[in-house]
Amino acid sequence: MSTTVYDSFLFRDMFGTPAMREVFSDSAYVRRLIDTETALARAQAKVGIIPAEAAEDITRKADFDSLDLERLRAETEIVGYPVLPLVKQIADQCGDAGHYLHWGATTQDIMDNAVMLQCKQGVALLAAQLDRVRDALRRLAEEHADTVTAGRTHLQHALPVTFGYRCAVWLSALDRHAERLEQARARALMVQFGGAAGTLASLGDGPEGLLARAALAEELGLADPAITWHVTRDGLVELVSLFASVGGSLGKIAWDVMMMCSSEYGELAEPFVPGRGASSTMPQKRNPISSELMFAAAKLLRDKSSTMLDATMQDFERATGPWHLEWATVPEAFLLLSSSLHQAEFMLSGLEVRTDRMRSNTLLTGGLIVAEAVMMDVAPVLGRNQAHEVVYEACRAAIETGTTLEAELLTHDDLVRHLGAARIKELCDPARYLGSARAMTRDVVGRR
Template sequence: MSSTVFDSFLYREMFSTAPMREIFSDESFVARMTETETALARAQAKVGIVPHDAARIITDSVRPGALDHDRLRADTENVGYPVLPLVGQLAEQCGEAGGHLHWGATTQDIMDTATMLQCRDGLDLVAASLDRVREALRRLAAEHADTVTAGRTHLQHALPVTFGFRAAVWVSALDRHAERLAQARERDLMVQFGGAAGTLASLGTGPEGLAVRAALATELGLRDPEITWHVARDGLNEIVALLAAIGGSLGKIGWDVMMMCSSEFGELAEPFVPGRGASSTMPQKRNPISSELVVAAAKLLRDRASTMLDAMMQDFERATGPWHLEWATIPEAFQLAAASLHQTEFLLGGLEVDVDRMRSNTALTGGLIVAEAVMMAVAPALGRQRAHEVVYDACSQAIEHGRDLATELRRHPDLLAELGGDRIDELCDPSNYLGSAHAMTSGVVNG
């Protein structure tokens, strides 16, 4: 029986992906905890704390697939954590060698390290999907580097831009996120091994404890931290915050696409799939479902980032409750990020761009979109402030009397005398006032 959008047979493909669900499944988490326990035995054997034969038997004997799940679930509910019940069953599988399992470790060591292994695999999926989205956006930006469209501020026409420029702005944020992902992987994917209070006291006062931690990090391919991080949760917080930031940037794309798909804009349409986005009562509907899901994921990810900030405030050397917040938040954040990237990749893969509608929409305000171009052209002669006043008056008259800007400009003697009719027509062409849009777009596409 399912009860959330992440495991719902109705909604799970809209709020998650199968590969990410697999990484953060119960079976995967148990397997990662088991992997950590066997790696710990091998690391301790290398340092001379656990017999090599015991470490070998432990590694060869444990079988996560043979665990009694009903027993593990019941014992976890009773204990409050899954590690003690897990170690009990694994020890039974290992016979006498099982007495060397979990040597000097504490529950949080195993669970945190298992979570980090899951995060590592999850970040692999996120990075690969992000790369595909970035490549799709680069193609879109290159294809439409010269496609003139209305730049909008406060949802009103501002100045002309190109659709390629808009797509390049989208991808520029994702490029920076890709850099952050690489940095976060190196900084945050840390092994956890500190023992009951983080001091590794159970392994003595010599170098053995730190040597085991370093060997465990090597075994698992994680970073060996400078000190135990049981209550220093900045690493996991950064990972979730980055997922939320990626979701926010994707949400911005989804929001723009959704707006441009509206009937009044009519500039974009999501890929056509029979029945997708259909209404139960309105046959004409083709709703931007992927964009809507991306925006929803961005909002949900924001809440997960907020929860992780809450979870950072942990008391003394082991927390009384904030740690538990992570158990729900981290898997959900990864699933939402994966779904958002998947939906974005889908919508970009077949996005329909109406170039003619984009251009015709620039004329909706009768040329007012290039008012700044006229102002800047006459500013050298009239001064900027006087130029602003004259063009502002021309715009006001055009709006009031329903005339286009070029016609109204010709009615102003100062402007007509300074510019001439041909120059006014040239200035009122949106394609002539794009500034460095092409150069910046090319810089992103080819960067």
């Protein structure tokens, strides 16, 4: 019976994806342990540490399907780690070649490499998901580059913007995250092979140890670091911290979308699927479920990042516990971000954009959203300070009487004489005061 949302029959696809769960499943992890052991044998054979025939036998005979998994589980609980119990079973499978299995390695070497291989697969999945979300945002930004909507600061109308501009702002952050993910992939995914204290002393004082590590890195498709990293966990911390940052950017999108989906705004709706977001008591409800899950994932990812920072503080040449924090935290971080990206792709790809409602909402304050535009145009005529006073008084009167900014400005004879009624009407159109919003939107959309 499952006990967490990550493996729950009910909730698992709301807090992860099937593809990412498979990457971090028990069976996949044990297979990656075996992959590491066989790759180590091949690497050591290449540099002459063990016989080539032994490496061939180990690679051919090490078999996940022949393992006694219940025995492996029970012995892992006793030992505290799965590698020793696994090596015993694999060595038996390999016969005489089993004497060369796990040569010069320590438990953490094998476990860290297995995690690196999982991370390598997981990052590839996340990168592809992130690209699809970026594509969905790019389409929205391009399509709505001219769709005027209310820009809001402190939840109040500020100045007009376009919905495309807002989408491009969201997209710009994810574009930077995609770049960061590629950089982290190259920097953080490192091979681990150091032996008992990280010095490769079990392989002697010659070059064989470092040559074997380089060959292992090549076998596994991981970077070969300058020095053993088994107590400097910054690579994994970087990945999980980056995931928290990406999750936060997705959470910002979710928060904006949820607000714009509210009945009072009515500017957006998540894709319609019969029954999705429904209430058991209120038939009219259509809750923004994807955005809610993205928002929750952002908060949970922040917690994972904090835990990983704790795990990075390890003592001397083998930690006395912080390592264990990673076993729970790393898989959950991958699951959470994969879920958030999945929800984002679904939501943004089918987002209902209600352009008429956006336009009408910009007029809710009777044109006050363009007060700055009017002031800046009037300033050369009346002077900056007097222009501010005139527009300020017009805004105050419009608020108190329930009229519009345009109507109040038209009562100012000097203003009408200098500008004319037509110019005042033009200045009060939100679409006329968008600054460089369109240009910036198209710049972001054009970048790949």
